[in-house]
Amino acid sequence: MIIAIDFDGTIVENRYPDIGKEIPFATETLRMLIHDGHQLILWTVREGKYLDEAVDWCFIHGVSFYAINKNYPEEKVHYQYGYYKKIYADYFIDDCNIGGLPDWGLIYHIVNQHVTLNNTCFYYNSIKPTIPKKLSWWKRLFI
Numbered sequence: 001m002i003i004a005i006d007f008d009g010t011i012v013e014n015r016y017p018d019i020g021k022e023i024p025f026a027t028e029t030l031r032m033l034i035h036d037g038h039q040l041i042l043w044t045v046r047e048g049k050y051l052d053e054a055v056d057w058c059f060i061h062g063v064s065f066y067a068i069n070k071n072y073p074e075e076k077v078h079y080q081y082g083y084y085k086k087i088y089a090d091y092f093i094d095d096c097n098i099g100g101l102p103d104w105g106l107i108y109h110i111v112n113q114h115v116t117l118n119n120t121c122f123y124y125n126s127i128k129p130t131i132p133k134k135l136s137w138w139k140r141l142f143i
Contacts, residue, residue, distance in 0.1 A: 001090040002066075003033065003111065004043040007054045009095035011063075017050050019057050025104040027061040032108060039066040043087050043094075 005011065011027065013020030034040060042065045046054050055068060067073050071088055091111060095101040102110075110116070 001111065002039045002041065002088070003091045003093060004041045004087045004089035005030070005092075006094040006096070007042060007044040007046060007058075010093055010101055011058065014095070016046075019053060022061070023101075023104065027058070027063050029104040029108045030058075030063045033111060034063070036112065038111065041066055041071070041087055041089060042068045043089075043092070044069065 008014045008016045008020070010023070011030070012022055030040060040063070042055065042058070044051065044054060051068070055065070058065065067075070069087070093101075093107060
């Protein structure tokens, strides 16, 4: 599968133009996805030296991308109307998803099982044990 991944707020905490701390298990999960045969595309608004810093940071942490801000390495990026060309991917991992960024363990499960976030959350909610509500101190007096 082809997976497009944002950098700031997704792999690292959002401290743009600086590079924030790694979000727990982000690079470990990305390395596992690469090992599983997925093609990762770094999909970020970073440009120039800031983009180079992000790519270098990922490389130092063991993550190398199939392509950066393009669909394949040899593709020439054409800027039209000041926008990047659309990236085509099976999954987009971004902190600006509706509902925010899921846990990286959940992301790995979704990609490996080829399921949706909605189906995964429904499954986990259906098997989650119910914890009885704690009664307030005054209600306990009457039980």
